[in-house]
Structures are given as C-alpha cells and as structure tokens.
Amino acid sequence: MTRSPLTTGWLLLGLPLLLLDFQSNGVLASVAPREVPKNFPSISNDKMKKRLTEESMSQNIRQMEYAVRGKIVIAAEQIRDELSSENHPYDFDHVVFTNIGNPQSVGQKPLTWPRQVMALVDLPDHVGVNHPLASQMFPADAIRRAKEIKAAMACGSSGAYSHSKGVKLLREDVVKFISHRDGGVQADPEDIFLTNGASTGIVMILNALLADSTCGVLIPIPQYPIYSATIDQFGGNKVGYFLDEANGWDLNLQELERALQEARSQGINVNSMVLINPGNPTGGVLKKKTIKEVVKFCVKHKLVLLADEVYQENVYDEKAQFVSVKRVAHELGVLQKDKLELASFHSTSKGVFGECGRRGGYMELVGFDPVVKDHIYKLASSGLCSSLNGQVMTALMCRGPEPGEESYDMHEAEKQSIYQSLKRRSQIVTDGLNRIPGFSCQPAQGAMYSFPAVQLPEAAVEAAKIAGLSPDTLYALSLLERTGICVVPASGFSQKEGRFGFRTTFLPSEAEMERCVELFRSHHEEFCQKYA
Amino acid sequence: MTRSPLTTGWLLLGLPLLLLDFQSNGVLASVAPREVPKNFPSISNDKMKKRLTEESMSQNIRQMEYAVRGKIVIAAEQIRDELSSENHPYDFDHVVFTNIGNPQSVGQKPLTWPRQVMALVDLPDHVGVNHPLASQMFPADAIRRAKEIKAAMACGSSGAYSHSKGVKLLREDVVKFISHRDGGVQADPEDIFLTNGASTGIVMILNALLADSTCGVLIPIPQYPIYSATIDQFGGNKVGYFLDEANGWDLNLQELERALQEARSQGINVNSMVLINPGNPTGGVLKKKTIKEVVKFCVKHKLVLLADEVYQENVYDEKAQFVSVKRVAHELGVLQKDKLELASFHSTSKGVFGECGRRGGYMELVGFDPVVKDHIYKLASSGLCSSLNGQVMTALMCRGPEPGEESYDMHEAEKQSIYQSLKRRSQIVTDGLNRIPGFSCQPAQGAMYSFPAVQLPEAAVEAAKIAGLSPDTLYALSLLERTGICVVPASGFSQKEGRFGFRTTFLPSEAEMERCVELFRSHHEEFCQKYA
Incomplete structure (x- = not known):
C-alpha cells in the first residue's frame, strides 16, 4: 500500500x-x-x-x-x-478535486426552487403544470413561475430555439436584476445576450476585438485562463498587468499604464482590458475607488472594458463590497456621455447557485456601436441560441420567489x-x-x-x-x-x-x-x- | 387594412x-x-x-x-x-415562420418520456425521484432511467460541469446507438464529444482545420450556412462543389474533382470536405454508391471528411435510405486501415425529437491523430462542457425506453x-x-x-x-x-x-x-x- x-x-x-x-x-x-x-x-x-x-x-x-x-x-x-x-x-x-470552481461536483446541493421551476418548464403541460398531482408535488409559486415562463416561449416549449439573444422575458428579468443591483441604473433587454455560461460571451467579444495579430488585450496576472486561451485561439496578444499581491492583489494604476505603454511601444494595438472582480484566482475584491480609476483609464486610452463579474455574489469579507463596473461608470457619468464600451459577464455557475451544468449566463453590452452589436448578434445567431435550461436558470438567479410566496423562506434559507x-x-x-x-x-x-x-x-x-x-x-x-x-x-x-x-x-x-x-x-x- | x-x-x-x-x-x-x-x-x-x-x-x-x-x-x-x-x-x-428548422416553435409537441426523464434528473432527489408522489406522477421507467443517469453524474447532480467530452455513461449510450445503426461497427466513447447542438462540434473541427488563410474546405452548393459562416469567421476559403439539382441534388464525382483541382491550382490548401446527408437545404438523400465514391475521393486526395448527418432520421422517400459515412468507410475497409479522418455530427434538434432548445448533439472523431484529438479536447475544455440537459437529451435520443418498459408503446407511438x-x-x-x-x-x-x-x-x-x-x-x-x-x-x-x-x-x-x-x-x- x-x-x-x-x-x-x-x-x-x-x-x-x-x-x-x-x-x-x-x-x-x-x-x-x-x-x-x-x-x-x-x-x-x-x-x-x-x-x-x-x-x-x-x-x-x-x-x-x-x-x-x-x-x-x-x-x-x-x-x-x-x-x-x-x-x-x-x-x-x-481524490479531492479542488482544481475547478464546480461546487455541485463536490457536494454542494442545488437550490430546490429553481430546479422545480425548471423541471416544470420542461415537462409537457399534461404531465407537468396541468397534471392532477402537480400541486401536491410542486409548490404553487414554482407552478406559477413555470407557467409564466412557458407563456413567454414559442408555443410554450423550452424545446424551441429562442431568439439568438435569448427569450425576451428572461432577458427582462436580467435587466431588472442589473438595474436593482446598480441602484436604479437603467438596462435594456436589447443589450443582453443570454450565453452558455460566461464563456461564450467572452469568446464572442474577444473574437470581435482581435481583428488581426497586432491586436492586444490587457489581462491581469494572475488571470483566469479562458482569457489567455481565447486570445491565443484568435492569434492576439496577451498584455499582462501585474496585480499587487502584497496589497491583497489590488490593481495598481501605474502598473496598468506601464503595461499599456510598453505594449503600444512594441506596436501592439491594445484595444481592450479585462477586469476580473471579485478576482479569479486571487480572491481579491476591488474597491470602488480602484474601479473608478480603471474606468477613467479605459476612457482616457479608449479601451473596451471587459468586466468579468461572475463572482459578484461571492464576497465574504465584511469590509469588502462588490460594486459593478457599470454602476461606477454611471456614477462617473461616462455611460451617459457614451464614452465607454463596456461588456459585463455573469453566470449561473458561481454565486450560491453553482449551476455549472446548465451553462447559463449573460453578457451585457453597453456603449457599443450599434452596428458592431449587430455583428455580434449575427455571430450569436450562427450558433442559434444558448441552452434554454441555462436561460431559464439565469432568469431564476436574477428573480427568485417574491417575499410572501410559498418558497421564499426556504429559498432564502438555502442560499x-x-x-x-x-x-x-x-x-x-x-x-x-x-x-x-x-x-x-x-x-x-x-x-x-x-x-x-x-x-x-x-x-x-x-x-x-x-x-x-x-x-x-x-x-x-x-x-x-x-x-x-x-x-x-x-x-x-x-x-x-x-x-x-x-x-x-x-x-x-x-x-x-x-x-x-x-x-x-x-x-x-x-x-x-x-x-x- | x-x-x-x-x-x-x-x-x-x-x-x-x-x-x-x-x-x-x-x-x-x-x-x-x-x-x-x-x-x-x-x-x-x-x-x-x-x-x-x-x-x-x-x-x-x-x-x-x-x-x-x-x-x-x-x-x-x-x-x-x-x-x-x-x-x-x-x-x-x-406570420408563418418557415425560415428555420425549429419544429417546436411551430407546434410540434415534445416527446413525453425524454422530458420526464430529464425533469427527474434535474429535480433534487427529495422533490424528485424520492418524492412520495413521484411514482404516481411519473412512469416507473422514467424514474429508473433518471436514477441511472444521476448515478453517473458527479455527486448525482446535473448542475456540475461534466468531463469536457460529456458524462461517460451518456457517451456510452451514443456509442451503442452508433454501433447498432451501423450494423455492429465499433465505436469508442473516447471518440465522442457531446456538444451544444451540432454547431459547436462543427465550429471546433473547422477551427482546427483552418490553420491559415490558404486553407480551404469543400462545401456543397447549396449548403447550410453554418459552414460558410464558420469558414468566414476563421478566415479560410469556401470551395464550393455544385450539387446536381436535375438529379435530385445528387453529388457528382467529376464536379468534386473539378472543384478540388481548380482550388488547388489557385494555391488553396484544400484539406477537408463537408458532406450534408440528408441534404440541407436540398432534402436529397444520398445513395450508398455515392457515399462510397466520396469516401474514396477523400482517401485519394487526403481530405478530412465532415459528415453532417443531423437529419439521419428524417427520410421519407420509401426508395431512399440513410447510410452513415462511417458504415460505408468501414465496409470499404478504409477505417480499419486508418486511411480516413472522419468527423460526424448529430443533434437532438432534428429527427422526431426536435429538441432545439436543449442544444444537444455529438461529434464523433474517427481516424484522427491522437495528438490532434487531444488539442480538440483542450479546445472543448476551454468551454468547460456542453449543456448537461443537452447531454441527457442526446443520450435519451440514442436510447429510449426498452420494449416491455412502461413508456415504450407511448414513446414509439409519439415518434x-x-x-x-x-x-x-x-x-x-x-x-x-x-x-x-x-x-x-x-x-x-x-x-x-x-x-x-x-x-x-x-x-x-x-x-x-x-x-x-x-x-x-x-x-x-x-x-x-x-x-x-x-x-x-x-x-x-x-x-x-x-x-x-x-x-x-x-x-x-x-x-x-x-x-x-x-x-x-x-x-x-x-x-x-x-x-x-
């Protein structure tokens, strides 16, 4: 032995x-x-x-x-x-697999209510919401929500391709979530692309950005490897900026400037920057002040900002708080003045849902040239649409049961x-x-x-x-x-x-x-x- | 008005x-x-x-x-x-939408049993397979299959990322289906990639094939636009071969040779060929004799063959019959002699399932250099895995209820x-x-x-x-x-x-x-x- x-x-x-x-x-x-x-x-x-x-x-x-x-x-x-x-x-x-953020593979239980709603959305009516035993086997608010979602789908079926950006109602749930999160900053369902996890959104936007081998993207070091892998795949340049380990992996503006200027002096056409907050793999949570600096930096240097915010619900430090880039950009007024092109990503795979297998998530594009957005829509269309189960789960993450509804207390307790x-x-x-x-x-x-x-x-x-x-x-x-x-x-x-x-x-x-x-x-x- | x-x-x-x-x-x-x-x-x-x-x-x-x-x-x-x-x-x-092969968006009902199994796979046990009413609301064979599938998933949860190629048991169901379809020709779960519809498989293999702007792919005219769109996306050359409309859109070997030689004489590095059978948009079904010629053509000219067979169950003409490229290649002996690199695609979106919203499907890679297959596996890994609901539906398409099981008759009747x-x-x-x-x-x-x-x-x-x-x-x-x-x-x-x-x-x-x-x-x- x-x-x-x-x-x-x-x-x-x-x-x-x-x-x-x-x-x-x-x-x-x-x-x-x-x-x-x-x-x-x-x-x-x-x-x-x-x-x-x-x-x-x-x-x-x-x-x-x-x-x-x-x-x-x-x-x-x-x-x-x-x-x-x-x-x-x-x-x-x-073997203890701690290599990947895959909560349910190591024992985390799925939240009950979202799974009940999703199952009812998928079951044909006669064996689902209209089955005589449905009301005994499923909570009333799961049945209600499932009916609402089905009504918004073509012929009531989650088996149909949806609109390439995703089912409109589900995008509207995302929009309400974003707006509520950001203290009332408006969002538009036409800016939302429901995606297979965050990954397909990230790949689409990098695909559009990396026009040729001179193009480059600022990425943190350390970074989550989907960025390096995708930039490699499209033949672009990875322009690394070092995070400050000694200071809780903080982001340093001088280091950003150094990385950008060095790359540009080498002839690299740096057109975008990736921000991961909360950080993967670092676990750091950026201060609002730092995010402000990053937004100003991107406006100043005309960089498209990719905000990877898939861990927005995973903040444990009492002194830390997640603030979205969109909210900060709005507070600085640069969104209203149309001075920033911002792509934000979220996912059902993290947070407390941990629904990796659904491949659910969204990308929000704000401040983009409408023609460019149309081309990205075309690219999404060539893959037809994201998984309908992922779309449903994304909406359920964005809008749970309401206070007073049958499952509210249990859902909140599980979370x-x-x-x-x-x-x-x-x-x-x-x-x-x-x-x-x-x-x-x-x-x-x-x-x-x-x-x-x-x-x-x-x-x-x-x-x-x-x-x-x-x-x-x-x-x-x-x-x-x-x-x-x-x-x-x-x-x-x-x-x-x-x-x-x-x-x-x-x-x-x-x-x-x-x-x-x-x-x-x-x-x-x-x-x-x-x-x- | x-x-x-x-x-x-x-x-x-x-x-x-x-x-x-x-x-x-x-x-x-x-x-x-x-x-x-x-x-x-x-x-x-x-x-x-x-x-x-x-x-x-x-x-x-x-x-x-x-x-x-x-x-x-x-x-x-x-x-x-x-x-x-x-x-x-x-x-x-x-408006009558006849623009897209999206059956359930225009009224086709989903098959009942696969949806029941999938819902039970997704429901947590205490509100699903173990719920006291489950056996009254769901048929016993749906409960059995759901338990079997859950047992094959990490911690029994469809909410976990699977292996990048898909859950092993589900790939084994695909393998049995292929082998049965092809009269006993062997298949290997390691050759199967469960994908989001057929699309992600097609995109992955074209991504690997289109190494630079000199590379080209033979595609039929008319063709399904995912091929032209994806070749455009990776900057490759679309090399069209005309199908013979007057002869039921048959495929003509001389035309294939012409297209290949013309492209090669222009310096295009034609390294692969797309075959769509049954045809989209043509509706034609190729004869075995023709497929034999195509296989020989690809062996002779050393072309990777991409077989789009997503309509394999949609054959209506009594005189026509679907024969897979893999079966033909096996009968010709070229598979055994390792002389053909063949990628085949199938999907849950077509057939009688019409489960487009699941984004389920598979790619089978036969005869590929193992190192190349590993790189494609790496590419699949960078997207983590395909939708678990799509994976489950793919397996259920490949293996329905057995004769004698509770839902068998109903399932067959619906199909x-x-x-x-x-x-x-x-x-x-x-x-x-x-x-x-x-x-x-x-x-x-x-x-x-x-x-x-x-x-x-x-x-x-x-x-x-x-x-x-x-x-x-x-x-x-x-x-x-x-x-x-x-x-x-x-x-x-x-x-x-x-x-x-x-x-x-x-x-x-x-x-x-x-x-x-x-x-x-x-x-x-x-x-x-x-x-x-």
Whole structure:
C-alpha cells in the first residue's frame, strides 16, 4: 500500500509514463510540445499518413494553454480510477478535486426552487403544470413561475430555439436584476445576450476585438485562463498587468499604464482590458475607488472594458463590497456621455447557485456601436441560441420567489446556508495555509479560491527544470500523488518570475477543507525535506 | 387594412426603413455593408468616438453571412409585432415562420418520456425521484432511467460541469446507438464529444482545420450556412462543389474533382470536405454508391471528411435510405486501415425529437491523430462542457425506453405520429410547389425542407439590382409582406448564377402547409404580374 513516489527515480521514471498517457488520452493544455522529451516514443510514421497533424492544424489552437483541466487533472482522474483497485499504491482512498470552481461536483446541493421551476418548464403541460398531482408535488409559486415562463416561449416549449439573444422575458428579468443591483441604473433587454455560461460571451467579444495579430488585450496576472486561451485561439496578444499581491492583489494604476505603454511601444494595438472582480484566482475584491480609476483609464486610452463579474455574489469579507463596473461608470457619468464600451459577464455557475451544468449566463453590452452589436448578434445567431435550461436558470438567479410566496423562506434559507458555509471555508483555508511555514496567502475576500505563494527548495526548481516541468507543476503532481488533492499550479494563471504556488478552491465540505489544510502542511514538509 | 406594398414606391420608400431598423435592432447577416444606400443616415460622428467599429473589428466576423436568421427574419419579427395592432396594413393575421428548422416553435409537441426523464434528473432527489408522489406522477421507467443517469453524474447532480467530452455513461449510450445503426461497427466513447447542438462540434473541427488563410474546405452548393459562416469567421476559403439539382441534388464525382483541382491550382490548401446527408437545404438523400465514391475521393486526395448527418432520421422517400459515412468507410475497409479522418455530427434538434432548445448533439472523431484529438479536447475544455440537459437529451435520443418498459408503446407511438406527419407534409409541399407555374422543386426525400427554383421576371431582377438586393431577397420580402410567410432566400445557401428561389421548412401543421402552398401560388402570380 505504500510507495515513495517522490524519489528522483519517480521523477525520471514516472514522468514519461504520465506524458505517454497524456498523449493518448489526455490534453496538452499546460505543456508546450517542446517539453516532450526527445526519447519519447515517436508516432511520426502514423502521423505521416494523416491530413490533420500537430504541424498542419491551427497553430493557435496547438499553442493555446488551458490549465484548469490540464495535465494535473488528467493524472488525478487516472489515480481516481486506480483507487477502485484494492492494491493501489496510494496513502489515501479518494481524490479531492479542488482544481475547478464546480461546487455541485463536490457536494454542494442545488437550490430546490429553481430546479422545480425548471423541471416544470420542461415537462409537457399534461404531465407537468396541468397534471392532477402537480400541486401536491410542486409548490404553487414554482407552478406559477413555470407557467409564466412557458407563456413567454414559442408555443410554450423550452424545446424551441429562442431568439439568438435569448427569450425576451428572461432577458427582462436580467435587466431588472442589473438595474436593482446598480441602484436604479437603467438596462435594456436589447443589450443582453443570454450565453452558455460566461464563456461564450467572452469568446464572442474577444473574437470581435482581435481583428488581426497586432491586436492586444490587457489581462491581469494572475488571470483566469479562458482569457489567455481565447486570445491565443484568435492569434492576439496577451498584455499582462501585474496585480499587487502584497496589497491583497489590488490593481495598481501605474502598473496598468506601464503595461499599456510598453505594449503600444512594441506596436501592439491594445484595444481592450479585462477586469476580473471579485478576482479569479486571487480572491481579491476591488474597491470602488480602484474601479473608478480603471474606468477613467479605459476612457482616457479608449479601451473596451471587459468586466468579468461572475463572482459578484461571492464576497465574504465584511469590509469588502462588490460594486459593478457599470454602476461606477454611471456614477462617473461616462455611460451617459457614451464614452465607454463596456461588456459585463455573469453566470449561473458561481454565486450560491453553482449551476455549472446548465451553462447559463449573460453578457451585457453597453456603449457599443450599434452596428458592431449587430455583428455580434449575427455571430450569436450562427450558433442559434444558448441552452434554454441555462436561460431559464439565469432568469431564476436574477428573480427568485417574491417575499410572501410559498418558497421564499426556504429559498432564502438555502442560499444563506451555502453562503455562510463558503464564508467559513474561505477563512479555514486562508488561515490554515498561512500557518504553514513557507506559505503566504492573501485573504480570500471573495470568489471561491485561495492562491497561496509557496517557497520551493532550489533543488526542486532544478529537478523540475530537468524534467521539463514548471516547478509548481512538479509540486502539484507531488501533492496529488501523496495526498490525493488536485490543485492547479499557479503557473497556469501566469505568474511573476520566481513566484510559485497553486490555486485551490474551498468548495469541498468544511470538514474536508480542514483535512486538506493539514495535508497541504504535511506534504509541504515532506516535499521540502526531499529536496533539502 | 389593405395597402399595396409591391409598388416601386414601396421598394424605394420601404427599403431604407427596413435597413434603418436593421441597423439599430437587427442583424447584418445577409447584406454586405456596401449595400447600404449612400443617403443612409450617417452615424459616423458617433462611430468616431468608439474603439470598436465596423472598420476596426474583426473583418472576418464583419463579412461573415448567416441568412437563416438574417434580414427577412428581422422584417418578419417586426411585422409580427405590428400585427398585434388593430389597424395594421396586412392581409393576414399571423406570420408563418418557415425560415428555420425549429419544429417546436411551430407546434410540434415534445416527446413525453425524454422530458420526464430529464425533469427527474434535474429535480433534487427529495422533490424528485424520492418524492412520495413521484411514482404516481411519473412512469416507473422514467424514474429508473433518471436514477441511472444521476448515478453517473458527479455527486448525482446535473448542475456540475461534466468531463469536457460529456458524462461517460451518456457517451456510452451514443456509442451503442452508433454501433447498432451501423450494423455492429465499433465505436469508442473516447471518440465522442457531446456538444451544444451540432454547431459547436462543427465550429471546433473547422477551427482546427483552418490553420491559415490558404486553407480551404469543400462545401456543397447549396449548403447550410453554418459552414460558410464558420469558414468566414476563421478566415479560410469556401470551395464550393455544385450539387446536381436535375438529379435530385445528387453529388457528382467529376464536379468534386473539378472543384478540388481548380482550388488547388489557385494555391488553396484544400484539406477537408463537408458532406450534408440528408441534404440541407436540398432534402436529397444520398445513395450508398455515392457515399462510397466520396469516401474514396477523400482517401485519394487526403481530405478530412465532415459528415453532417443531423437529419439521419428524417427520410421519407420509401426508395431512399440513410447510410452513415462511417458504415460505408468501414465496409470499404478504409477505417480499419486508418486511411480516413472522419468527423460526424448529430443533434437532438432534428429527427422526431426536435429538441432545439436543449442544444444537444455529438461529434464523433474517427481516424484522427491522437495528438490532434487531444488539442480538440483542450479546445472543448476551454468551454468547460456542453449543456448537461443537452447531454441527457442526446443520450435519451440514442436510447429510449426498452420494449416491455412502461413508456415504450407511448414513446414509439409519439415518434411514429410525428414522423408520419412530416412525411405527409414533405409530399404536400413538394407536390404543391411543383404545381405552380414557374416553380420547380426536387422531391424532399429527407430533412425538413423544400428548396424550389423559382423563375423571376427580368424586371424583378432589375428592380432588385437597383435596390441593392439579391433578386430572391426581393422576392422573399414580397412574399412576407403579402402573405406573412417567412422563408430564406436561396442565395443565403449559395446558388448557381441565375438560379433563384427559397428554402421553406415543412414544419408547420399539415393544414397550415396546405394554406401556405396556396399562398405561394397566389403570391407568385401577383409578383409576376407586377414585374411583367
């Protein structure tokens, strides 16, 4: 039952195995092709016969990286499968997946009422809202809302393609939510695109922005890899601005100016900027003052602002508060003066809904040239429409049961319970990580992640170099093999030179997160001894 | 209540109005910017202030066309809204949308059992499969299947992101379906990508294929515009091969060779070919012999073959039969010899399910370089996964209730009823159109469309030219204004020079389709008199 995978032998012997597996079943996400060892079994004979090879395919796709579901996850899935065998070599009995913000995959229960409404929307009337037992099996407010939604759909069916931007009524619910959130700032259903999660909105707008290989987008370092991956996919330039780790991953205006000027002096046509607030992977929540500076910066330099606000409901720090970019832009008057092009994203996957499987979300486009918006609408139309279940869930996230309705109290209680537990877990993990010598972790004011910096022994950095891995990939592989915890190496989100670490969610249960903290500690000790 | 919109006055007066509307609310899909009249109210002052303009945005997106949801549809939606007013100027009381294969939007009822299973999968156990009334409200086989599906999902929840290719069990259902359909030819769950409709699969594979602006794809003329739009989007070359209208839109090998050689002689790196069978918009069903020729052609010229088989269950002609490309390739032995790279697509949106709103479907990749497949997996991963509701519906399409199970008879009866009605409607429309002087329509052996050629008066062609419209756009606008029927101009699917016509679905009810045929006839007479 025991083996010591952390010998140099494991590194040299185990690695080709992992790479082999990853060639045949896995994903090349976080490893550039040059990292494959020279003596790797060649498949060039086979490849010669193919039309589409790594050489002939789109090099943008070949080179794009996507770490959240990359190498470590593939190894983790393999280990999970091995664990079902009795004589597996591991010291643990299950893998803890903390690599991805996927709450319901690690035990978070779906909110009851939205699922009831959605099921009733999908059930044909005679076996759903009109079934004689419906009123006994479903709460009255779920039946009412389902009927309202069905009435707004073509022939009452969620099985029809909707308008390419989404069902009008559901977009109107989004608009009410935005307007209420922003203290009454108006919103327009024609500016709303219901999307498959936030992802398809982000991809559409970057697709429009990246006109050619000179175009560039300011993105934070560290950032969520959908930005780097999508910019790679469209052949644009990633222009990184460093967040200020020492100050809770704050955003610094001078650093923004530096990044922009440096890129422009290199001939990069920087036309847009990504802001992620609350931060992923950092967990930081930006102050209103900072957002004001960012808006002014974008107006001054004529940058389209992409506001990734999918964690807007995940704020745990009592002193922090989420303020939308739209609200700030309105308060500054730049929206009214039509001086800012702002794309904002939200999703059903995060918050307390955690409805990732729905692929629900929206993009709001404010201040865009109407002709450009029409072209984006055309692009959305070529994919017909987003998932109707995602559309319904987005609307239910934006408008729950009303106070006084049958499910109101239960719905609010379920939401609070998830929120309070997330808040406790954010504390457990940050505090626990900061107690480990060699770890340093900014508080997770928001989102679902902790993003500690980890000091690695010089010998480990050297060993990683020899193995053709980033040092924190070596570390994450070791953590996985020794403890069963699957994290994402910090390098997957981009890093300052010499900073190492990882991102972990705090989505598993509180007891599990407490266990994980202890494992992070014991593994780090062992790892440092190994490479002392 | 009456006006005569078909005067020259309407053409000259009405058109700027339509274009105006379409600039502010609509989509530029089928009209290139040069077609906007010179005297069109300028928004250049406003545009000057914007960072993202029609000039600075991606020109690939700007130039891509997507007619199925283009100009005519926007006009149709506007008219539909006008019809709610009492003193509208139209001779009809509702718009008939035959522009898009969207069965449930025009009255097709969803199949009951799959919706019951899906609803139970989505309902939390305590209010779903374990609710004391569940067994009275839901059939036992729906409850059993829902439990089986839930057990295969992370923590039993459809709210979790799945594996990027889709839930393994659901892919296994797809594999069984394919293998059964193809007479036992093996399939592998690792080759299956569950996708949002067929669209996201098509976009992924074209994205990988179109490495640079020299790359090209053979596509049929006429074709379904997702191919032209996506090739435009990635900056590749559309290499058209003409289908043989006189022979039921058959595919002609000499024409394929001509198209390929001509493109290659122009320096286009043609690396792939699209086959749509049954045909969209043509309704043709290819013979096995023809598919054999295509497979051999692709092997000979080393072309990746994209088989769009989303209408595989929509075959109405007793003499025709759907045979999959995979089966043919297997019978020819080229699959076993690893000589063909084949991507096949299927969807829940068509067939008798018509579940467009689910965005369910799959892509099967056979014979691809494993490394390339890994890169495509990485691309899929960057969008996390397809809609879980779409995944569930895809599996239920592939595996219905078993004979002897509670819902089997009802499910089969519902499927037959839809199928037989579609079959009758295909006949009603084709026969009806062929009785109109000046119309010529190949039989709709399959799919959901009739695609008549319509002889237009010379004066109409001239008038269209003056108005900056394609002649069949002029015709479709006229048809819409006079009858309320919304079709897609044939030019939206690409056409032989001088051929005009439109595509209509035969999805509205049989009575409605009979009424439409009569309206096609009366409008055509009127139109020809007007432009005599």
